[in-house]
Amino acid sequence: MSKASCANEVPLPENSVNWSPVFSLALCVIGLITAELLPIGLLTPMANELGITEGMAGQTVTTTAIVALVASLLVAPATRRFDRRVVLLFFTFLFIASNVLVAMAPNYAALLAGRVLLGISIGGFWSMIAAVTMRLVPKERVPRALSIVFGGSAIAMAVATPLGTYLGAIIGWRGVFLVTGGLGVIALIWQFIALPSMSPNVPSRLSTLFSLLKRPQVALGIAASILIFGGHFAFFTYLRPFLETVTRVNVSGVSVMILGFGVANVVGTFVSGAMIHRSLRLTLALMPILMCLVAFGLVVFGGLAPIAALLVAGWGFAFGGVPVAWTTWLTRTVPDQIESGGGLQVASIQLAMTVGAGVGGVLVDRSGVLVVPTISGAIFIVAAGLVLIGLRPQNS
Incomplete structure (x- = not known):
């Protein structure tokens, strides 16, 4: 690193932390996740106005996920020579541009281009979160900082779909995307003011991704996290049909239970910071164990609405700590290649989401909704076993 670059770095005092940069990242995360999920609640008006099917409109979510997976792997090597502050600002600008393009889209092709x-923005931003957070706060404050950033994700997942649907009925689906883009403008200005200059630490290349997987602890951790995220999305994607057919609640009841999941997820995200401070390894194992108990509990007691509501909220609480704990594990396991490690982690999560939802759909169609939580629970047991038997995170 050059002397000039070092001079631009903002020193971080151990006893007094400036949390403004962290909150600026959290605000951007809220916008990113909201934009990613908005089509779920706006499929019908989007499809009607553009003259496409709802299935085609739904593919905008799939398109974003696939591009995010690829981008997460390529960002670190592609931007290895640039100030990380500039790179983050660029991805936030892309986020704004994508929402404007979607809001102005005259046809399906323009809509897909915006997505x-x-x-690209999601894959790039998420792959850099861990590395940037490590440089914004002292080492002992990293779990807390990550809980703030991922708290933004939890908040967005809880409110994005219902709020988007509500606002869509008032200002139209195009207006909703413009409002989301406006949120990105606020985040961009905040980041421009708050983020310090951060020169790249270690040059990253595509080959670095494969070298990281050769490290036993990295490979084991990635495998365990894939199981947890895959098991989660295998069941959570089909939570609504489970609640409608097994618990036998109406649409309003489903909405209330999913809202309960979201609120508990936010609480779990922030509580996980304190848990990680006590023991990272125990937190990594405890979350899938709790999710396993909830999954099996839903199989047994899923027909009782009050108990099912509590169990769904318990699932949300447990899963809330998963992204924070695994990102903290990443910062402690590969601090020398944290950006490449972040890209690898984001790609593995996107893969787990895709495969988990796909496998869950096949199981639902062939064997019914009850088999999915059973399989998910078994997957969580395997994941917890991998953590307890083989994983040795630093400062655990």
Whole structure:
């Protein structure tokens, strides 16, 4: 690193932390996740106005996820020579541009183009979160900082779909995307003011991704996290049909239970910071164990609405700590290649989401909704076993 670059770095006092940069990242995360999920609640008006099917409109979510997966692997090597502050600002600008393009889209091709830009922004931003957070706060404050950033994700997942649907009925689906883009403008200005200059620490290349997987602890941790995220999305994607057919609640009841999941997820995200401070390894194992108990509990007691509601909220609480704990594990396991490690982690999560939802769909169609939580619970047991038997995170 050059002397000039070092001079631009903002020193971080151990006893007094400036949390403004962290909150600026959290605000951007809220916008990113909101934009990613908005089509779920706006499929019908989007499809009607653009003259496409709802299935085609739904593919905008899939397109974003696939592009995010690829982008997460390529960002670190592609931007290895640039100030990380500039790179983050660029991805936030892409986020704004994507929402504007979607809001102005005259046809399906323009709509997909906007979602491609969003995928690049999401993949790039998420792959850098761990590395940037490590440089914004002292080492002992990293779990807390990550809980703030991922708290933004939890908040967005809880409110994005219902709020988007509500606002869509008032200002139209295009207006909703413009409002989301406006949120990105606020985040961009905040980041421009708050983020310090951060020169790249270690040059990253595509080959670095494969070298990281050769490290036993990295490979084991990635495998365990894939199982947890895959098991989660295998069941959570089909939570609504489970609640409608097994618990036998109406649409309003489903909405209330999913809202309960979201609120508990936010609480779990922030509580996990304190848990990680006590023991990272125990937190990594405890979350899938709790999710396993909830999954099996839903199989047994899923027909009782009050108990099912509590169990769904318990699932949300347990899963809330998963992204924070695994990102903290990453910062402690590969601090020398944290950006490449972040890209690898984001790609593995996107893969787990895709495969988990796909496998869950096949199981639902062939064997019914009850088999999915059973399989998910078994997957969580395997994941917890991998953590307890083989994983040795530093400062655990």
